[in-house]
Amino acid sequence: MRYIEEFRDQGLAKRLATSIAAEADPGRTYRLMEFCGGHTHAIFRYGVQDLMPFNLKFIHGPGCPVCVLPIARIDQAIGLALDHGVTLCTYADLMRVPGSERRSLIKAKAAGADVRMVYSTQDALAIARADPGRQVVFFAIGFETTTPPTAVALRQARAERMSNFSVFCNHVLTPPALRAILSSECDDGVRIDGILGPSHVSTVIGSAPYGFVPAEFGKPLVIAGFEPLDVMQSALMLVRQLNRGRCEVENQYTRAVTPEGNRKAQALMAEVFELRETFEWRGLGHLTGSALKIAPAYADLDAELRFPMAPGEGREVKGCECPSVLRGVKDPVDCKLFGSVCTPENPMGSCMVSSEGACAAYWSYGRYRNPGPVALEARQAPGEAA
Amino acid sequence: MCLAIPARVVAMDPAADTATVALGTVTKAVSLALVEDVAVGDYVLVHVGYALSRISPEEADRTLALMAEVARCGDETTNPAGLGGEGAS
Amino acid sequence: MGERRFPVRLDLRQGTVDLSHGSGGRAMAQLIEELFQRHLDNDLLRQGNDQAAFDPPPGRLVISTDGHVVSPLFFPGGDIGCLSVHGTINDVAMAGARPLCLAAGFILEEGLPLADLERIVASMARAANEAGVPVAAGDTKVVERGKADGLFITTTGVGVVPPGVQISGDRARPGDAILVSGTLGDHGVAVMSQRENLSFGTDIRSDTAALHGLVAAMVAAVPGIHCLRDPTRGGLATTLNELARQSAVGMRIREDAIPVRPEVEAACELLGLDPLYVANEGKLVAICPPEDASRLLAVMRAHPLGAQAALVGEVVADPHQFVQMQTRLGGGRIVDWLAGEQLPRIC
Numbered sequence: 001m002r003y004i005e006e007f008r009d010q011g012l013a014k015r016l017a018t019s020i021a022a023e024a025d026p027g028r029t030y031r032l033m034e035f036c037g038g039h040t041h042a043i044f045r046y047g048v049q050d051l052m053p054f055n056l057k058f059i060h061g062p063g064c065p066v067c068v069l070p071i072a073r074i075d076q077a078i079g080l081a082l083d084h085g086v087t088l089c090t091y092a093d094l095m096r097v098p099g100s101e102r103r104s105l106i107k108a109k110a111a112g113a114d115v116r117m118v119y120s121t122q123d124a125l126a127i128a129r130a131d132p133g134r135q136v137v138f139f140a141i142g143f144e145t146t147t148p149p150t151a152v153a154l155r156q157a158r159a160e161r162m163s164n165f166s167v168f169c170n171h172v173l174t175p176p177a178l179r180a181i182l183s184s185e186c187d188d189g190v191r192i193d194g195i196l197g198p199s200h201v202s203t204v205i206g207s208a209p210y211g212f213v214p215a216e217f218g219k220p221l222v223i224a225g226f227e228p229l230d231v232m233q234s235a236l237m238l239v240r241q242l243n244r245g246r247c248e249v250e251n252q253y254t255r256a257v258t259p260e261g262n263r264k265a266q267a268l269m270a271e272v273f274e275l276r277e278t279f280e281w282r283g284l285g286h287l288t289g290s291a292l293k294i295a296p297a298y299a300d301l302d303a304e305l306r307f308p309m310a311p312g313e314g315r316e317v318k319g320c321e322c323p324s325v326l327r328g329v330k331d332p333v334d335c336k337l338f339g340s341v342c343t344p345e346n347p348m349g350s351c352m353v354s355s356e357g358a359c360a361a362y363w364s365y366g367r368y369r370n371p372g373p374v375a376l377e378a379r380q381a382p383g384e385a386a
Numbered sequence: 387m388c389l390a391i392p393a394r395v396v397a398m399d400p401a402a403d404t405a406t407v408a409l410g411t412v413t414k415a416v417s418l419a420l421v422e423d424v425a426v427g428d429y430v431l432v433h434v435g436y437a438l439s440r441i442s443p444e445e446a447d448r449t450l451a452l453m454a455e456v457a458r459c460g461d462e463t464t465n466p467a468g469l470g471g472e473g474a475s
Numbered sequence: 476m477g478e479r480r481f482p483v484r485l486d487l488r489q490g491t492v493d494l495s496h497g498s499g500g501r502a503m504a505q506l507i508e509e510l511f512q513r514h515l516d517n518d519l520l521r522q523g524n525d526q527a528a529f530d531p532p533p534g535r536l537v538i539s540t541d542g543h544v545v546s547p548l549f550f551p552g553g554d555i556g557c558l559s560v561h562g563t564i565n566d567v568a569m570a571g572a573r574p575l576c577l578a579a580g581f582i583l584e585e586g587l588p589l590a591d592l593e594r595i596v597a598s599m600a601r602a603a604n605e606a607g608v609p610v611a612a613g614d615t616k617v618v619e620r621g622k623a624d625g626l627f628i629t630t631t632g633v634g635v636v637p638p639g640v641q642i643s644g645d646r647a648r649p650g651d652a653i654l655v656s657g658t659l660g661d662h663g664v665a666v667m668s669q670r671e672n673l674s675f676g677t678d679i680r681s682d683t684a685a686l687h688g689l690v691a692a693m694v695a696a697v698p699g700i701h702c703l704r705d706p707t708r709g710g711l712a713t714t715l716n717e718l719a720r721q722s723a724v725g726m727r728i729r730e731d732a733i734p735v736r737p738e739v740e741a742a743c744e745l746l747g748l749d750p751l752y753v754a755n756e757g758k759l760v761a762i763c764p765p766e767d768a769s770r771l772l773a774v775m776r777a778h779p780l781g782a783q784a785a786l787v788g789e790v791v792a793d794p795h796q797f798v799q800m801q802t803r804l805g806g807g808r809i810v811d812w813l814a815g816e817q818l819p820r821i822c
Contacts, residue, residue, distance in 0.1 A: 001410055001741055003392035003429060003446055010731070012453055013804045019456050038389055045749075047806020074409045091434070119746075120435025122417060143389065151421040200390045203431060203439045225449070226390070228804050233453050255445040256431055263441055265420045344811075365808040389747050410741035411678060432745070 006226030008046070016232045017051040023239055031191055031330060032238055034074070035178060036198035037064030037356030038232060039224065044365035046228040056235065059190065059328040060361075062177060063198055065141045065170075066093050066354035067326055068281045071315030074099035077139050080168065081105065081113035087131070089124035092117045094351045100315050113231040128157070128165040137303045138167045145200040147292065148265035153273040154311050159227050166250040168303040169294050172279065174201045175209050178289035180281075181327060182217040188201045190328050193237035196231065199225040199253050206261025207251045214247040225253035254380050263265035272298055282350065283326030321351035325358050332359040339363070387411050390433035395426050407432055481505045490589040490790070497583065497617025510593055512615060514600035518817065519576060519611035527611035529690070531575065532635050539566035540631040546624045548591065552666045552680030555628055556598035558756060561685045562607055562707070563632040568687040569703040569759065571642040571694045576611040577603065579630050583615065584623035592626070599628075606685040634687075638700050646701035647722035651790040652768035654761045655784040656775055657682070659711055660739040663753035668742065679738050684757030689780045693761065696774040702762035709813040710752040714760050715798045716812045725793020730803045732787045743760030752813050762790060 005305060024030060034040055040060045041047060049058060062068050076098055081088040086103070092386040095106040097116060109115040118124050121138060128136035140150045142283050150167060158167045175184045179197070197210055202223045222233035234252040241247065272295055279291030294302040318320070320342070321335035332338045332351070340349035351357035393407035393414070394428050407430060417436045418424055431435040485505060495502035512520060519527040543559040560577065567574045571716060579599070583592065603610050661682040668679060688704065694700060702722070706714035713735070719726050735750045743750050756814045757780065763771050775781030788800075 001392075001737075001744065002394070002743065003441055006446075006450055008803055010803055010805055015803075016453060016456060034729070044808060048804065049806045050803065050806035055662045120417075124436050145433055145438070148420050148438075149417075149434050152417065152436070200431065200433060200438060203390070230449075233449070233456070236456065244471060252449070255442050255449055256439055263440070264422055268420070304519045326389065364811045391744050393745075394580055410737045412741040412745060414745060450539055 002014055004227065006029055007229040009200075009229065013051060013232060016229065016236065018110065020232065020236050020239060021053040023236065023243065026055065026056065026245060028244060030306075031180070031193045032056065032058055032196055032235055033061045033073070033192045033197040034061040034231070035061040035063040035174070035181075037067065037195075037354065038226060039196060040064070040201065040358060040361050042226065042228055042231060042363040047190045048228050048231055049090075049193050049363070051232065052235065056239070056366065058326070059192060061181065061195075061328060062076050062109050062281070062283055062326040063143065063174065063201075064210070064354050064356050065143055065146070067322065067350045067357045068172065068177070068283060069097070069170055070092075070282050070352065072280070072282045072312040072315060075103070075312040075314060076309045076311060078103055078105060078108050078113075078169060079309060080137055080303065082111065082169065084135070085114075085136040086136050086137045086307070087116060087127060088139055089116050089118045089127060090203065091141070093354060094139060096347065098317075098347055098349050098353065100238070100313070102211070102317075115342045122315045125153055125156060125165065128162055132162075132164055135166070136304075137307075138166075140159070141170045142169050143172055143174050143198070144269075145198075146202045147269055147273070148262075150211075151268040153285060154272045154294070154301050155268070156299055158298065162222075166301050166303040166306050167294065169273070169292060171273065171292040173290050174205070175212070176196060176287050177215060177281065177284065178210075180284045180287050182213065182219065182279055184284075184327065187297050190234050190237075192219065192328070193242055194219055195221040196234050196238070197249075199224060199226040199230070199256070202251075202257040202261070204262050204265050207257055208261075209250055209257050209319075210249045211365040214249060215222070218247055220247050220250070222250045223253050223257055225256070232299075233324055247363070271295070279302060281386055282325050283323035295358045299351075309377050317371040320349040320358075322351045325351050332362040388427065388429040390438055392429050393432050394429045395424055395430060395437075398424070398426060404431075408439070477479050480508065480749050481718065485506050485589060486697045487510045487589045487593050490583060491581045492587040492589065492592065492617055494585055494617050494619070495670050497615060499607060507613075507615065508574070511596055511615070514577060514593070514597045515603070515613070519609055519610070520613070525612075527576070527578075529576070529611070531633075534635040534638060537634045537636060538630060539563060539632065539634075539748075540611070541566055542583045543628045543630070544624060545666065545667050547666070548595065549623050550669045550681055552662075553577050553683040554595055556595035557602035558683050559630045560602035560608070560610075561626040561651055561680065561683050561756060563630040564606055564685040564687055565705045565759070567634035568579050568625065568631040568685075568690040569642070569705055570634065570636055570721075571640040571700065571703065572636045572691060573691065574606070574608045574632050575607050576635040577632045578612040579610050579754065581616070581627060582627040582629075583617045584625055585617055585620045585730065586627050590626045596767070599604055602685065606687065622768040623795075637694065637698075640694055640700075642694075642700055642703050644702055644704065644718050644721035645723075647718055647724050647762045647790045648701065648764075649724060649790055649792040650765050651701060651727060651762045652697070652765050652771075652786055653715070653728060653761070653786060653787050653788040653790065654768065654772060654775065655706075655711065655734065656686070656759045656761070656781045657757075658734045658736045658739065659706070659755055659758065660735055660743060660750035660753035662747075662756040663710070664739050664742045664755040664770075666754075667807060675738045678734070679742060682755060682757035682779055686757065686780060689775065689778045691760070692774055692778050693771060697763055697767045697771045699767060700761060700763045700771070703759055703760045708754050710750070711812045712749075713813050715810065718760070718762065719793075719796045721788075722770050725791045725796055726788055726798045727791055727801070728788030728798065729801045734785050746822055755772055763817075765789075
């Protein structure tokens with residue numbers, strides 16, 4: 001698989017690890033936040049932390065749109081399916097996220113609601129076309145990577161004059177979330193030395209929007225590719241910047257990210273969406289200008305306008321530390337519910353449900369590590385082929 | 387929310403604005419609504435059924451070369467103090 | 476030629492199952508005779524009673540049962556019919572036993588096309604004949620439209636264990652070798668490739684197969700095998716965790732030793748799935764004393780169903796009973812139980 005396997009090469013990884021260890025200054029620590037949940041997942045899945053020197057630690061950021069989705073919005077989506085009798089189309093990642101009273105979309109489906117897992121907004125459109133008499137709502141979440149596909153669907157629905165399709169929009173933006181994390185750094189007492197910027201959000205928005213991170217907060221940011229070697233090379237680039245007192249935006253993912261980004265996708269988003277004044281993020285509170293809603297020109301396709309929905313309170317489970325974990329303030333093990341009441345089978349909060357949430361990643365991949373190579377060769381009888 | 391996979395464009399359907407991409411021998415139809423000037427043989431990033439952007443082969447090669455060069459320099463350096471030890475042998 | 480029992484033959488091309496086919500009356504008798512018995516015919520079934528009687532060979536008996544609810548009913552490389560035969564043969568074989576016969580219970584949904592039912596039953600018959608394991612008894616019920624996904628099949632199998640063989644999930648010991656009989660993830664991806672919303676062109680076929688021949692060869696060469704299990708739902712990861720817990724041990728495996736076909740790898744990438752958790756229907760996991768590993772591996776590789784067998788890890792002492800993996804990159808991670816159903820991720 002081209003452009004995937006080369007960036008997972010074990011030989012290169014080992015040698016990169018040696019380089020990082022060689023350049024990391026033993027007199028200090030390096031706390032690097034990977035903003036994007038996909039990076040969190042990659043770090044855990046490949047055991048990248050094991051290859052880092054002791055004084056380099058990854059802090060897991062909030063770039064997981066499932067994790068930051070407020071409970072109230074999940075409740076509203078469940079309500080759409082159960083009370084309004086719509087066909088609710090959703091990405092698989094959302095099926096098990098617990099809302100209030102531990103309800104979820106998968107439980108609503110078991111209770112008879114028409115909840116359909118889709119891989120693409122195109123699937124949702126196809127479902128709506130197949131049954132014109134039924135209202136179909138697409139539950140849209142995601143950062144700037146996933147927003148353009150929703151924009152395409154809305155324009156297509158408009159062009160085809162579909163009257164039974166609408167979108168429940170929960171798209172959020174990366175720069176405001178970054179800003180919120182960096183602003184609360186002092187309050188939280190979490191020191192962040194540098195940022196690994198998201199891969200595919202940056203493909204869409206480009207590298208230009210991150211300029212405020214060094215300019216206003218004095219932290220270096222490296223846009224990192226998605227594969228483990230990309231993460232390692234980006235960590236090395238941050239270590240170098242910090243060692244030399246440099247502070248700038250660098251792009252490690254040059255094969256997919258340009259300074260201006262994907263103009264076509266940006267134009268589509270600008271046509272169909274506009275900024276919400278404020279939006280509540282799980283863990284980060286209310287952030288201004290941080291989320292999108294459907295623009296007036298497309299209001300007839302806005303599920304929030306088509307269906308009366310109670311705003312809902314969204315009660316967090318008592319003791320759930322998702323908000324702190326999301327900001328990197330606490331580790332999953334610091335949460336009293338982790339591993340006792342809250343497990344992947346029985347998730348209390350979104351950090352455990354989402355496959356890239358820090359709690360899920362920590363549980364699945366990193367609960368207990370006994371590092372050291374697994375020796376298969378020793379088991380072979382002499383002369384036997386492997 | 388980042389899971390996007392590089393895949394090779396093997397066929398195009400301009401009328402439907404879609405393409406067939408291949409990852410190894412596995413093929414899938416994706417929408418081209420978010421990209422321009424894509425041709426058969428190009429590699430694109432695929433996310434939720436859409437091509438998000440082209441991958442630049444030149445930049446990919448350059449990145450790998452940089453990694454290899456760094457790694458090579460790393461081989462020549464010894465650092466008893468900072469070495470992680472766990473798995474980084 | 477005697478008088479035909481049923482004046483009008485079953486319309487196997489256009490007919491569908493209806494509630495009368497499960498009522499115990501003439502319609503049901505006709506369905507059994509003209510469809511089931513026509514394909515599944517054997518001496519035991521021909522006894523024609525509510526049960527089949529036979530003399531068991533000497534040795535310890537094992538019995539196993541499995542319900543099959545796969546959807547879609549037909550997928551590349553197989554269907555629910557042969558799957559139900561292979562699955563239960565394999566469950567019996569995982570004790571090291573020789574399967575003797577099967578019993579099959581069918582729950583048919585009203586409206587199921589008879590052509591589909593015949594195709595499935597014919598496939599079962601072929602699988603049973605090829606395996607040399609007859610379907611000795613059966614039962615049919617019909618439920619209303621919407622109450623079954625086309626049809627459900629439950630198969631029960633009986634087998635006999637050769638003397639001196641004691642294979643059980645609680646026998647893994649620290650130091651034992653862990654082997655798999657071939658590539659992982661083929662079946663799950665083949666099935667998923669057919670489901671709507673996830674359709675994509677692949678040439679991946681289910682690996683569904685009866686493993687008792689392979690097991691017989693393995694047990695003959697290494698009677699001291701400790702554990703055998705087939706990694707069906709939940710994949711290799713789940714099976715290893717089950718065995719670890721049953722035996723109260725830990726395990727350590729190497730990602731780069733686990734055989735996965737490139738097509739399956741690619742499909743899993745596209746869907747955001749981990750091949751370790753994807754179902755298999757023609758593979759097994761074997762755990763044996765370390766000194767027997769090479770021999771066992773050679774015997775497996777000599778068999779057509781074990782051609783890509785591989786040594787993937789070792790059993791270790793571990794009070795936490797974790798299954799740990801050295802990743803391709805050289806780092807470490809835990810391979811945990813599957814939580815819920817593995818859904819494709821986009822994040």
